[in-house]
Amino acid sequence: MPWWQWVIDVAGLLLLGVLLYGLALVLRRRWLARRGGTFEVSHRLHQQRPDRGWVLGMGRYTEDSLEWFRVFSLSPRPRSSWRRGELVYDGRREPQGPERHTLYPDHLVICCQSRGEHVELAMSPASLTGFQSWLEARRPGTDWSR
Structure with a gap:
């Protein structure tokens, strides 16, 4: 696999991690605010x-x-x-x-x-x-x- 495909895979994983973190923050805030x-x-x-x-x-x-x-x-x-x-x-x-x-x-x-x-x-x-x-x-x- 060429190096640029590794870079794209790593960038995709980082983007997925950031999106999951953002989703977790939104869900946490909603959970805290439910009371x-x-x-x-x-x-x-x-x-x-x-x-x-x-x-x-x-x-x-x-x-x-x-x-x-x-x-x-x-x-x-x-x-x-x-x-x-x-x-x-x-x-x-x-x-x-x-x-x-x-x-x-x-x-x-x-x-x-x-x-x-x-x-x-x-x-x-x-x-x-x-x-x-x-x-x-x-x-x-x-x-x-x-």
């Missing part, structure tokens, strides 16, 4: 350098926690999770500098605290409204003095 309560949210994983460390993802509300999944991962498990009772909203800001190019165009940066740890998320204004409502909607009998 509802999902939205686009970016999470700042690495906070050592300002304006860096953002990763695109998808958030999902469960009864008592917010789960965050990477967009380009095939894992069915969340990469990060925050419990509603431990998450405190500190405020929001506009993306600055290189963040404007990293994040979705209309997203705002949300600053929170969870167990003494600084958490930064980026979401649309509509998702922020839902996030704030979710934070405030606690079960009956919750200690509101905290």
Whole structure:
């Protein structure tokens, strides 16, 4: 078999692999969204350098926690999770500098605290409204003095 046929075979296999990966990502997203309560949210994983460390993802509300999944991962498990009772909203800001190019165009940066740890998320204004409502909607009998 000539070398160029090997190249075509390898290119075809790579293309098939990319298509299968894309299909798996779409199916995973549909599977995660079937429970509802999902939205686009970016999470700042690495906070050592300002304006860096953002990763695109998808958030999902469960009864008592917010789960965050990477967009380009095939894992069915969340990469990060925050419990509603431990998450405190500190405020929001506009993306600055290189963040404007990293994040979705209309997203705002949300600053929170969870167990003494600084958490930064980026979401649309509509998702922020839902996030704030979710934070405030606690079960009956919750200690509101905290």
